[in-house]
Amino acid sequence: MSFPSIRVAVSAASRATSLLRTVQFTHPPSCPCHSNPSHHHHHSPSSSSRLSQHVRHLATPLDPSHQKEYAFEMAASSIRFGPGSTKEVGMDMKNIGAKRVCVVTDKTVKKLDAMRNVIEALEREGVEYTIYDGVRVKPKDSSIKHAIAFAKPYNADAFLAVGGGSVIDTAKLMNLYCVYPEADFLDFVNAPLGKGLPIAKPLKPLIAIPTTAGTGSETTGTAIFDLVSKGAKTGIAHRHMKPTLGICDPLNTRTMPSAVHASSGLDVLCHSLESWTAIPFYERTPRPTNPINRPAYQGANPISDIFSLQALRSTVKYLPRAVKDPEDFEAQSQMLLAATLAGVGFGNAGVHLCHGMSYPISSQNTDYKHQGYAVDYPIIPHGVSVAVTAPAVFKFTAASNPDRHLAAAEAFGKDISNVKKESAGEVLSEAIAEFLVALGDQPRGLKALGFNSGHIEGLIEGTIPQQRVLNLAPSLSKELGAEKEELRKLFEESLEY
Known part of the structure; x- marks a missing residue:
């Protein structure tokens, strides 16, 4: 590579770095090597040596374990917001081709209008479903495992969670362990309590209909529960766990005490x-x-x-x-x-x-x-x-x-x-x-x-x-x-x- 082309490459890298700076609310290190706490610059009066040193920084692979992050990702579920939108969920399931739906709720929400509207919507479109209403408020690992055991033999095409954060989180984990039926329960649980393995493949569609206004679980890839043996709450978090769609219907929160x-x-x-x-x-x-x-x-x-x-x-x-x-x-x-x-x-x-x-x-x-x-x-x-x-x-x-x-x-x-x-x-x-x-x-x-x-x-x-x-x-x-x-x-x- 000639000296002018090196200068062009460095100039392009500098412009890219400047662009990154403009979207951040404070100024992080301008170059990956600068965020390496173990790196020390050796200043030289020669501009050409400084230039070649900078090019080596850009070209030399660095140990990521000592590097600070340089990128962020934005992931969230699709959201539909509006009073009465619950009644559309049967069409949603039909639109994604779901023929067997596992509806997840708890015994309190099962009696409410939100569930009545969900069942009517599924039946109107001829979508087959089964209902799991055994979700525990503030789930424990035992209640999660019980829900997973219910879901595995049904072999649903899609999941539909109707309830608060406990219901939506339980449905996420039912979905995960149905797609990974051979996995040990702790495989995906956050480290150090679990192995913290990444979820390597997409899960089945999950539509979440919140009946409380709090957890935001309809938008996130996070599920939280009590790991009783460790005396601590923990969870599983990954982008693949986020619901496909969150239907936020304000009519469903009117029943909250x-x-x-x-x-x-x-x-x-x-x-x-x-x-x-x-x-x-x-x-x-x-x-x-x-x-x-x-x-x-x-x-x-x-x-x-x-x-x-x-x-x-x-x-x-x-x-x-x-x-x-x-x-x-x-x-x-x-x-x-x-x-x-x-x-x-x-x-x-x-x-x-x-x-x-x-x-x-x-x-x-x-x-x-x-x-x-x-x-x-x-x-x-x-x-x-x-x-x-x-x-x-x-x-x-x-x-x-x-x-x-x-x-x-x-x-x-x-x-x-x-x-x-x-x-x-x-x-x-x-x-x-x-x-x-x-x-x-x-x-x-x-x-x-x-x-x-x-x-x-x-x-x-x-x-x-x-x-x-x-x-x-x-x-x-x-x-x-x-x-x-x-x-x-x-x-x-x-x-x-």
Whole structure:
């Protein structure tokens, strides 16, 4: 290659790098070699030697395990939003050629209009179906395995989930293990609790019809459950798991009790806050050796930001109205839309500390039963378990990016015009606490859920395995000892607010 052609190649690489910079909200390293912490430049007065050195950087393959990420992907289900759209699902199944459909729901939702409309729609189009109504609210690995055992012999062409996040997540896993019938249950479960293998082939079509406004599971490739033997919540996350279509019909959320509106909405609140404040995608390591290994949760990126911030603003505006007045259909509809927006945001950027800490809070609960939930076993709703640590968490993470935390505080209605950056965490923490208190009937800390300082060690041990989300937490130490001390402080501060 001649010297002029080298110069052209480097110039083109520089232009491409500049273009990448323009779509990112801060400036990551301009060249892959610059993001290598073990690389050292040896400066030379000779411009030609510097040029040839740069060309070698571009041409020499580098060890991706030491490299930061340089790309992000955007994946979300197709979404149909509108009152009455549930009635179209029979035509949807016929359009994709599904002749045998496994309908997944729970015993409460089975009695509601949403299911009645689904069955009428399938029968109108002559689509054969079977119903599995054994989904457990807050699924355990045992309830997931029971559902998979039901689905395998039926050999469905497609799956249809009608219910909240527990139902949709269970349907995703039924679909996965029907396509991989010989797989061990832990093969795809997130590491280190499972093997974390990538899902190498597409799954069968799955249409999700949410009846709650919270999880955003209709848009994401994530499914969460209790791994009882480990005393921790975990899950499986991959783009192939996302539903083919999410039908978001606001008529289906009108049956939610006020307590379910509140806790579901708090999940939306934390989805949006956590994905907005997660580490930037280009700070995540290691860089995948193959794009199939790029995780679903990638860190904040310019596209997820748009969805996350809008979901936060909508939740602050409409959740108090939806909880206060069950007849406020505008607020209910806007919360369903916010849940979906947040699903697109966190389904690509990921969540971090509130969710990582919530999993042991939920799974180690022994006797707390949240009011308004019609179950005969102890339950801390997911939205409650994530929100209870939020005031402490965002006070802690603010130092990583004060501007983002101040923007979040502004979404809560705070005047940030004269707030110093070092006060960003306190201002946002206070805004979240005030919002939770004003919502009413929310436990003001872990003590109200039955935990005390003697439980903190167990909660820490249940949080440490959640590396999939902890790796996206800004400000959190990477060394295990320091990480544990920071988590201890966060749990202590979350005992009451």
